[in-house]
Amino acid sequence: MILNSDSMKPIYVQIAEWLETEILSESIKKDEKVYSQYQLAEMLNINPATAAKGLNILADENIVYKKRGLGMFVSEDAKKIITAKRRNQTLKLLVAELVREAEHLQVTKEELIEMIQEAKRDMKGDS
Structure with a gap:
């Protein structure tokens, strides 16, 4: 992982x-241990407290759970929680931005749908 220090x-x-x-x-599977704050800090050359904040976000969202004295582990429903979160937050924001830009450029609904379908075809060709 490469951190982007210029990111917002x-x-x-x-x-x-x-x-x-x-x-x-599935690089990290359910009930598997995730990196500790100290492992993350060493890997990414950051303060352990910063790494802990990242892990705590996941714990607060029930994506990981703590086993006292052992560390944090991926929860049973982690993938479902992440997928729902990204669909409802990230994807909706991206779509709203895309639609707004399409309106500014006077791209029709049909043209926009075709662009999306073309992008999906291109992605399938890349895999």
Whole structure:
């Protein structure tokens, strides 16, 4: 993972989002231990308190749970929680921004749908 210090997102949010992506891709599976705040701090060359804030975001959202003395582990429903969150927050914001820009450029609904379908076809060709 590479942190973007120029990003408007705080580093601890970037850490939480990176861990979410690792969980979605199943690089870290349910009931598996996630990196500790000290491991993250060493890997990313950051303060352990910053890493802890990222982990606490995930704990507050029930994506990870704490086992006293052992660390944090991926919850049973982690993927479902992350997917719902990203659909309801991130994706809706991106779509709203896309629609707003399309209106500014006078792109019709049909043209926009075609652009989306073309992008999906391109992505399938890349995989």
